[in-house]
Amino acid sequence: MSASKISRDHEAWTVLHKFVERYVHFNDAEFRAWQSFFEIRTFDKKQSVISVGEQEEYINIVVSGLARKYANLERGEVTMQIAPEGHMIHAEWSFHKRVPSSVIVETIEPTTFIAISHKNWQALLDKHPKAEHMSRLFVTEMFIIKDRRYYDMVQKSTREVFLDYIKSHPHMLQRVPQKYLASYLNIQPETFSRLKHLLKTSGTKSI
Amino acid sequence: MENALRQLLDKYLVLSDEDLMLINNQLEFREFPRRTLIVREGETENYLSFVVSGILRKYFYKGRQEVITQLASEGTFISSSVSFFSAMPSQYFIETLEPVTLLSLSRESLHKLYIQIPKMEKLARLIITDLYLQKEKWEQDAITLSIKERFSRFVDDYPELLKRVPQKYIASYLNIKPETFSRLKHSLNHSTAVTA
Numbered sequence: 563m564s565a566s567k568i569s570r571d572h573e574a575w576t577v578l579h580k581f582v583e584r585y586v587h588f589n590d591a592e593f594r595a596w597q598s599f600f601e602i603r604t605f606d607k608k609q610s611v612i613s614v615g616e617q618e619e620y621i622n623i624v625v626s627g628l629a630r631k632y633a634n635l636e637r638g639e640v641t642m643q644i645a646p647e648g649h650m651i652h653a654e655w656s657f658h659k660r661v662p663s664s665v666i667v668e669t670i671e672p673t674t675f676i677a678i679s680h681k682n683w684q685a686l687l688d689k690h691p692k693a694e695h696m697s698r699l700f701v702t703e704m705f706i707i708k709d710r711r712y713y714d715m716v717q718k719s720t721r722e723v724f725l726d727y728i729k730s731h732p733h734m735l736q737r738v739p740q741k742y743l744a745s746y747l748n749i750q751p752e753t754f755s756r757l758k759h760l761l762k763t764s765g766t767k768s769i
Numbered sequence: 770m771e772n773a774l775r776q777l778l779d780k781y782l783v784l785s786d787e788d789l790m791l792i793n794n795q796l797e798f799r800e801f802p803r804r805t806l807i808v809r810e811g812e813t814e815n816y817l818s819f820v821v822s823g824i825l826r827k828y829f830y831k832g833r834q835e836v837i838t839q840l841a842s843e844g845t846f847i848s849s850s851v852s853f854f855s856a857m858p859s860q861y862f863i864e865t866l867e868p869v870t871l872l873s874l875s876r877e878s879l880h881k882l883y884i885q886i887p888k889m890e891k892l893a894r895l896i897i898t899d900l901y902l903q904k905e906k907w908e909q910d911a912i913t914l915s916i917k918e919r920f921s922r923f924v925d926d927y928p929e930l931l932k933r934v935p936q937k938y939i940a941s942y943l944n945i946k947p948e949t950f951s952r953l954k955h956s957l958n959h960s961t962a963v964t965a
Contacts, residue, residue, distance in 0.1 A: 633909070633912065633913050635912075635913055640912050640913070642909070642912070654901075654902065654905060655902055655905060655906065655909075658898055658902055659902070664909075664913075665909075687891070691887070691890070694890045694891050694894060695890050697894050698890050698891075698893050698894035698897065701894060701897050701898050701901055702854050702897050704901055705850070705851070705854070705897055705900060705901040705904070706851050706854060706855055708901065708904055708905065708908075709850075709851045709904065710851070712904075712908060713829065713860055716829075716831055716836060717831060
């Protein structure tokens with residue numbers, strides 16, 4: 563095994579451990595038992611993780627890199643999620659309802675995921691009550707975040723949406739192509755450029 | 770009533786009679802006349818409710834404009850769910866549109882059931898996943914479908930609601946201008962008359 567693979571694996575398990583510890587606590591033996599259910603998936607940049615019409619088989623947690631979820635519409639692409647390190651991304655409707663995906667998940671940067679397949683997830687839930695508890699807490703949190711995001715997007719002005727996002731995700735402006743960010747925040751590309759320019763020249767306070 | 774509950778929960782997982790009894794013991798029947806606000810913005814939602822009869826709407830204010838995010842009828846859940854699960858103040862209002870009967874589970878009772886019933890974690894996880902997916906789908910439809918598609922999908926999926934819910938509320942739920950909604954509804958009536 564190469565040194566880089568060992569360090570990548572180590573990083574993946576660390577990310578998983580941190581992710582899971584947000585919801586449940588367990589000892590080393592318990593964590594090792596969980597590890598066997600997970601796998602590491604690597605993708606180049608701009609590579610498809612799941613396409614329209616495919617069955618989603620995975621829950622992916624980003625170890626390193628960046629991925630996005632989007633829909634391909636007549637009027638163009640609409641980005642629905644941008645997932646950096648430590649975030650989960652997959653086609654959730656397809657995964658849970660067991661139907662072909664209507665969305666696309668694609669990497670933006672070369673990306674490593676720590677992932678669990680649908681089959682292994684079911685097995686983990688059956689075998690470990692803590693996995694059931696964790697999944698309940700996790701999906702509750704996702705649900706709350708989704709609702710908050712929707713509510714904020716409706717209530718806030720374009721300017722507030724832009725500034726709040728940049729403040730809470732300071733590195734995304736460098737890492738994510740502008741058109742994806744604009745689409746994700748539902749801001750016209752021209753408006754997004756203007757806000758970004760204002761931010762550069764005058765900082766967050768005077769926008 | 771137990772039958773309706775069993776039917777609902779069977780969709781998620783099969784429970785023993787004992788477990789079902791334990792859940793049943795924690796449920797409260799709640800009845801409201803039409804046009805009652807059962808949750809207001811700023812209050813904490815204490816219940817996750819199953820609609821036994823009647824229709825409710827869930828909405829919030831954007832400035833002075835109401836934005837309806839859910840129309841709930843018999844056999845579905847209604848709650849200011851984020852407030853219920855987080856115990857934070859509700860950002861939504863919930864109002865009855867008809868006389869309504871609910872079968873409600875309080876947050877306190879839910880926590881009791883987590884202790885009493887081992888399968889409760891799983892049941893809750895499946896229900897919350899469903900709520901999450903519904904929200905995902907509603908948002909996705911709003912982005913991906915055209916106005917006409919949103920309208921015809923609603924007509925196909927919820928013919929009952931089209932009859933029972935005031936038009937302006939359905940228009941708000943589908944994020945369609947009231948005039949456009951009238952036009953679409955008119956063309957629907959017209960085309961069914963022609964085909965019939």
